[in-house]
Amino acid sequence: MISMDILKELCQKSNSKSILLVLDGLGGISRIPDGKTELETASTPNLDSLACNSITGMVDPISKGITPGSGPAHLSLFGYDPIKYRIGRGVLSALGIGFDFQPSDVAARINFATVAEDGRITDRRAGRLDTEKNGQLCSILNRIKIPGVEIFVRTVKEHRAIVVFRGNGLSGDLTDSDPQRAGVFPLPVRSHNDTREAKETARLANRFIEECRGILSKEEVANMVLLRGFAQFCPLPSMHEIYKLNAAAIANYPMYRGVARLVGMTVLDCGESIEDELDTLAREFQNYDFFYLHIKKTDSYGEDGDFDQKVHIIEKVDKHIPQIMNLDPDVIVVTGDHSTPAVLTAHSWHPNPVLLYSRWCRPDKVRAFSESECINGGLGHINALDIMPLILANALRLNKFGA
Amino acid sequence: MISMDILKELCQKSNSKSILLVLDGLGGISRIPDGKTELETASTPNLDSLACNSITGMVDPISKGITPGSGPAHLSLFGYDPIKYRIGRGVLSALGIGFDFQPSDVAARINFATVAEDGRITDRRAGRLDTEKNGQLCSILNRIKIPGVEIFVRTVKEHRAIVVFRGNGLSGDLTDSDPQRAGVFPLPVRSHNDTREAKETARLANRFIEECRGILSKEEVANMVLLRGFAQFCPLPSMHEIYKLNAAAIANYPMYRGVARLVGMTVLDCGESIEDELDTLAREFQNYDFFYLHIKKTDSYGEDGDFDQKVHIIEKVDKHIPQIMNLDPDVIVVTGDHSTPAVLTAHSWHPNPVLLYSRWCRPDKVRAFSESECINGGLGHINALDIMPLILANALRLNKFGA
Numbered sequence: 001m002i003s004m005d006i007l008k009e010l011c012q013k014s015n016s017k018s019i020l021l022v023l024d025g026l027g028g029i030s031r032i033p034d035g036k037t038e039l040e041t042a043s044t045p046n047l048d049s050l051a052c053n054s055i056t057g058m059v060d061p062i063s064k065g066i067t068p069g070s071g072p073a074h075l076s077l078f079g080y081d082p083i084k085y086r087i088g089r090g091v092l093s094a095l096g097i098g099f100d101f102q103p104s105d106v107a108a109r110i111n112f113a114t115v116a117e118d119g120r121i122t123d124r125r126a127g128r129l130d131t132e133k134n135g136q137l138c139s140i141l142n143r144i145k146i147p148g149v150e151i152f153v154r155t156v157k158e159h160r161a162i163v164v165f166r167g168n169g170l171s172g173d174l175t176d177s178d179p180q181r182a183g184v185f186p187l188p189v190r191s192h193n194d195t196r197e198a199k200e201t202a203r204l205a206n207r208f209i210e211e212c213r214g215i216l217s218k219e220e221v222a223n224m225v226l227l228r229g230f231a232q233f234c235p236l237p238s239m240h241e242i243y244k245l246n247a248a249a250i251a252n253y254p255m256y257r258g259v260a261r262l263v264g265m266t267v268l269d270c271g272e273s274i275e276d277e278l279d280t281l282a283r284e285f286q287n288y289d290f291f292y293l294h295i296k297k298t299d300s301y302g303e304d305g306d307f308d309q310k311v312h313i314i315e316k317v318d319k320h321i322p323q324i325m326n327l328d329p330d331v332i333v334v335t336g337d338h339s340t341p342a343v344l345t346a347h348s349w350h351p352n353p354v355l356l357y358s359r360w361c362r363p364d365k366v367r368a369f370s371e372s373e374c375i376n377g378g379l380g381h382i383n384a385l386d387i388m389p390l391i392l393a394n395a396l397r398l399n400k401f402g403a
Numbered sequence: 404m405i406s407m408d409i410l411k412e413l414c415q416k417s418n419s420k421s422i423l424l425v426l427d428g429l430g431g432i433s434r435i436p437d438g439k440t441e442l443e444t445a446s447t448p449n450l451d452s453l454a455c456n457s458i459t460g461m462v463d464p465i466s467k468g469i470t471p472g473s474g475p476a477h478l479s480l481f482g483y484d485p486i487k488y489r490i491g492r493g494v495l496s497a498l499g500i501g502f503d504f505q506p507s508d509v510a511a512r513i514n515f516a517t518v519a520e521d522g523r524i525t526d527r528r529a530g531r532l533d534t535e536k537n538g539q540l541c542s543i544l545n546r547i548k549i550p551g552v553e554i555f556v557r558t559v560k561e562h563r564a565i566v567v568f569r570g571n572g573l574s575g576d577l578t579d580s581d582p583q584r585a586g587v588f589p590l591p592v593r594s595h596n597d598t599r600e601a602k603e604t605a606r607l608a609n610r611f612i613e614e615c616r617g618i619l620s621k622e623e624v625a626n627m628v629l630l631r632g633f634a635q636f637c638p639l640p641s642m643h644e645i646y647k648l649n650a651a652a653i654a655n656y657p658m659y660r661g662v663a664r665l666v667g668m669t670v671l672d673c674g675e676s677i678e679d680e681l682d683t684l685a686r687e688f689q690n691y692d693f694f695y696l697h698i699k700k701t702d703s704y705g706e707d708g709d710f711d712q713k714v715h716i717i718e719k720v721d722k723h724i725p726q727i728m729n730l731d732p733d734v735i736v737v738t739g740d741h742s743t744p745a746v747l748t749a750h751s752w753h754p755n756p757v758l759l760y761s762r763w764c765r766p767d768k769v770r771a772f773s774e775s776e777c778i779n780g781g782l783g784h785i786n787a788l789d790i791m792p793l794i795l796a797n798a799l800r801l802n803k804f805g806a
Contacts, residue, residue: 029763029765030765037765058781058783062405062804063404063405063789063792064404064405064782064785064789064792064793065405065789065791065792065793065794065795065796065797065801066405066409066413066792066796066801066804067796067801067802067803067804068803068804068805069803069804069805069806070806071805071806072804072805082804082805083405083406083409086805087805088806089806092806229806341763343763344763346803347803348763348796349792349793349796349801350765371765371781372767372768372781375767375768375779375780375781375783376779380783380784381782381783381784
């Protein structure tokens, strides 16, 4: 893969418009030996027809055999090496609700939880707390003051919230207080390393938890907080800075909006449905030159083990392909961030099929958009980090390397 | 390729069992243009049938165009970067006979040789000395004392033995005394670099050779030693430490037993034949969760230039595939460590075909296990270092990378 530094040297502006359509968890495996994956089961005449005019291939999100979380998988698609840029869940969650980070802030995810009188956890999600009640409690916890640090508590949804600590000499290298099961006590937050920063931040986090416990003690259900996914925010170079792209994200789930914001995309308001997302794309198409368009439900149904519903979502997306192509993008890439085979009910390591269409793509002989067909595609087997350079090249946005 | 550090973070225990079946020097080339390789000539109904249910591909042992020795080729298959971990032949040979190294020991291979009265070599192998005689001579040479260093001389087989120097400030960066041909004088051992350590170890080695020459002067045949493959021992992290695998090796040649020991495998007692090896596999199958099963003779016949016998060995292995599959391993990989085309009578740079079978492998359309078919396999063209992550993923032993 080419380094970001070199890519930055080569990028130039142009009027071309590119779309990166990500079907989350697209890749699958078959239910029976010799059977078909979700994508192969789905009727996808429009994607297949697009594949005929495209160059195709297979994409490894990270490396052979490695199953990625959504954060690293997306960073990789956006051209940011996920091994170099390791973004913790706390930061991703906070970015997802649009939290305005400053460098070296430390974030963690909060679960409102229920503990019994003896302090043992009885429900790690406080009965999937009402979102409004969550908002009220966050407003109160947001007033907690601890000398030497600023604290921000923000509501997310149901039992989920986030906390951000801002101050000098903080570290995100901390263990969770959430033991990940009921029937036991919350754990003290501990530092993963011996630095003064990590020890001091662990002390702060534990003090914060104590303050929360005091405030919440009069609550019947949400009478405790559990913290996990501590991470320090570290700003990334923006897609504008690296690629000279005016990039927009159309994604309706907080975490994906968060990753997009992290790489400097404008995160557009869009509704909940695929139709809403496509309306947003059409409405904003003249205003940006790169669109990240995210479809979440392929992954959700994969994680639920619902093969048929995943097939259905793929078919639904397929029906909208002509609508997208009518916008006449110069480049469109369709792929997944990782595989989520319904039979595994989880993310997996399997590569995703990819198609890239542009006037200049050099179409291959692949005639269908599927795992088994794209194996023989003209792109070969690539890493997700190769996708942005290929988009930029096909968008005629990359200068020659060397004379 | 993913780094070993990250892989170590991601590995978890499980009850799954994996087999890595290595046909040494498997890959070949045809005798006539447009003809068939050894593997393509062999009748392999069982491997072909397994390929139908597997994902396949091509594997480069080190890098395009690079012909590996057996040591680096195996390290790579075991997931250890052979560029980073350079193990000299002397160390490998000593490991092969179970020598118990201490860190920074320096080892070299010994050939018992015959020299004429003027000192010129007449036979580099002392008439392929009797193994028992070899043992007697090694016992005598083992008594050589040189101040400041401990010396261990151990018999291997026929004309082959090893010597290990133990002490402070030694170096393995030395040239051979073996000129690799008869009719000339043995060479003095020289240091490859200007360090005090290398110069001092060269001096020790030359003094050792002088002592040997004195002791052996009354011998008619084995009246000299030739040293080659100097190398310093450097312990590797074990497969248990990195992969959390309880790994066993079934290999009947010393060097492969040595490499397996180097990465912390338990080296099982097994007989000389393929049948013996498979009996060992069956007997020990419940006791380990990873098996490295090594077939040597594909390589031996390749090096002999015996195309037909190499074909025969492949067919023999094929007949045993059902026996292996009856053990019901969760993952099986079949490949070579490098190619040894009979027409080249030597190791070569050609990639090897690979098949990986597991419940989760996402089978491709390849219907035969061969070089020309596996080119179109779903794994694509991978590096041998990718094999362990793929085995671990398919064995459901890898956690997700990032959130």
